[in-house]
Amino acid sequence: MKKTFFIHTFGCQMNQYDSELVDGILSKEGMVRVDSYEKADICLVNSCSVRELAAQKARSELGMFAAYKRKSKKPVYYGIIGCLAEQEGKHFLVKFPDIDFIIGPAYERQIGAYAKKVLAGGGTAVVTGPGKEDWTADELIKRESKKNAWVTVSKGCNSFCSYCVVPYVRGRETSRPFGSIISEVEKLVGEGYKEINLLGQNVNTYGKDFSAIEKKDFSELLKAVDDIKGEFWVRFWTSHPKDIPLKLIETVASSKKICPHFHLPIQSGSDRILKLMNRNYTAESYLRIIGEIKKRIKNVSVTSDIIVGFPGETEADFRRTLELYKKAAFDVAYTYTYSARKGTKAFDIKETVSETMKNERLRELMNIQREISQEVNDKYIGQVLPVLLDGTVVEDNLLNGRTNNNKPIFVEGNACKGGFVRVKITETKPFSLKGVLAQDVRKGL
Numbered sequence: 414m415k416k417t418f419f420i421h422t423f424g425c426q427m428n429q430y431d432s433e434l435v436d437g438i439l440s441k442e443g444m445v446r447v448d449s450y451e452k453a454d455i456c457l458v459n460s461c462s463v464r465e466l467a468a469q470k471a472r473s474e475l476g477m478f479a480a481y482k483r484k485s486k487k488p489v490y491y492g493i494i495g496c497l498a499e500q501e502g503k504h505f506l507v508k509f510p511d512i513d514f515i516i517g518p519a520y521e522r523q524i525g526a527y528a529k530k531v532l533a534g535g536g537t538a539v540v541t542g543p544g545k546e547d548w549t550a551d552e553l554i555k556r557e558s559k560k561n562a563w564v565t566v567s568k569g570c571n572s573f574c575s576y577c578v579v580p581y582v583r584g585r586e587t588s589r590p591f592g593s594i595i596s597e598v599e600k601l602v603g604e605g606y607k608e609i610n611l612l613g614q615n616v617n618t619y620g621k622d623f624s625a626i627e628k629k630d631f632s633e634l635l636k637a638v639d640d641i642k643g644e645f646w647v648r649f650w651t652s653h654p655k656d657i658p659l660k661l662i663e664t665v666a667s668s669k670k671i672c673p674h675f676h677l678p679i680q681s682g683s684d685r686i687l688k689l690m691n692r693n694y695t696a697e698s699y700l701r702i703i704g705e706i707k708k709r710i711k712n713v714s715v716t717s718d719i720i721v722g723f724p725g726e727t728e729a730d731f732r733r734t735l736e737l738y739k740k741a742a743f744d745v746a747y748t749y750t751y752s753a754r755k756g757t758k759a760f761d762i763k764e765t766v767s768e769t770m771k772n773e774r775l776r777e778l779m780n781i782q783r784e785i786s787q788e789v790n791d792k793y794i795g796q797v798l799p800v801l802l803d804g805t806v807v808e809d810n811l812l813n814g815r816t817n818n819n820k821p822i823f824v825e826g827n828a829c830k831g832g833f834v835r836v837k838i839t840e841t842k843p844f845s846l847k848g849v850l851a852q853d854v855r856k857g858l
Contacts, residue, residue: 417447419450423461423474425461430563435457437554438553454489456489458493495518496579513531518583519542523540564612567613568587576757578756581756598641609638617661646817648674649671652677653678654679675714679696679719683696690723714744719748720749721734723766724765751771790845795837798817799836800833803831826849
């Protein structure tokens with residue numbers, strides 16, 4: 414009988430991609446993925462360690478797996494992969510002495526071999542630290558969606574923001590070979606995928622580690638993907654504001670398939686806090702960047718991330734963030750309270766903002782963003798926008814989709830449940846749109 418496995422994924426799009434990759438690798442070994450850990454022989458949590466809440470959720474999941482292993486009448490194996498596995502490594506053995514897998518991101522592409530070893534009685538697989546780059550395993554990915562695909566363009570990060578563990582748990586930035594990316598996108602388009610999401614911790618620095626002979630940058634990569642024949646959209650995640658050249662903005666503006674959306678985490682509107690965060694830009698330079706983006710790209714959306722309560726953040730610093738918020742007019746901003754992460758430079762800075770104050774500032778930001786998002790969305794009333802329907806139907810028989818500038822939308826009308834359509838916007842909410850079908854948008858995307 415074939416062995417079964419279960420994966421619970423926490424965290425960012427990169428973790429979603431990694432779980433699909435692990436699925437493909439274990440499937441190649443003859444195993445079958447199941448939808449519940451209580452049906453599985455191997456139970457895995459793909460973990461995130463960017464914030465403590467995500468880390469707590471992963472540990473809680475491991476606790477459930479451990480309890481299941483103890484009470485199960487059949488052999489059960491469990492473990493943790495991803496960023497928290499890298500960060501805590503063998504320390505998991507203290508609380509979970511019967512754990513079977515502790516595998517960092519650099520070794521997830523070899524999980525098939527480790528699984529066979531564990532199943533054969535070879536003991537716990539504890540593998541963390543830097544690993545040899547191997548992009549060939551990415552061909553084994555087993556995608557959950559038949560319309561939207563994640564395509565990794567780089568691994569790791571060189572930015573070293575003072576609050577962030579990513580460079581420590583995912584390693585230094587390494588770009589995927591240019592031709593490998595183009596070949597994968599061509600294959601996906603040929604298989605009927607409609608949305609390609611290019612992934613990297615900082616896609617803007619793609620290619621900076623290439624030799625002079627093979628030198629390609631992210632703008633050139635986008636242009637090459639845009640030139641691929643077929644009916645599809647392209648999105649990219651995520652950009653660091655310090656690395657946005659005008660060339661990239663112009664590439665998006667002149668493209669046919671690249672979606673008009675930039676996710677540009679600002680993190681704070683205070684130059685003093687930005688310096689402490691090691692972000693390497695100012696509030697003024699950030700506003701200039703999004704000014705250029707909005708000037709050059711029609712109906713572009715700009716989204717962002719904000720951290721409140723960073724060590725040393727004063728009321729004056731927070732007010733500067735509020736001022737930037739209003740000037741930037743983000744379509745959406747994802748706001749978080751500061752979470753100290755062991756191993757980062759900010760971890761050693763004494764916290765000066767109470768949890769109560771952090772949450773008060775968070776609520777104020779969220780309330781202001783709701784008002785801003787509503788104002789931004791209201792301008793779309795009466796406009797006709799390109800939409801990709803994802804094939805699902807929500808209540809009241811509304812079709813679920815997303816605009817090319819990344820806004821969730823609910824569509825009235827009789828149409829194929831998935832595919833490109835044009836939609837006239839009739840109603841707006843702060844974080845979604847509603848509309849009626851206009852006409853097919855298969856040409857002139």
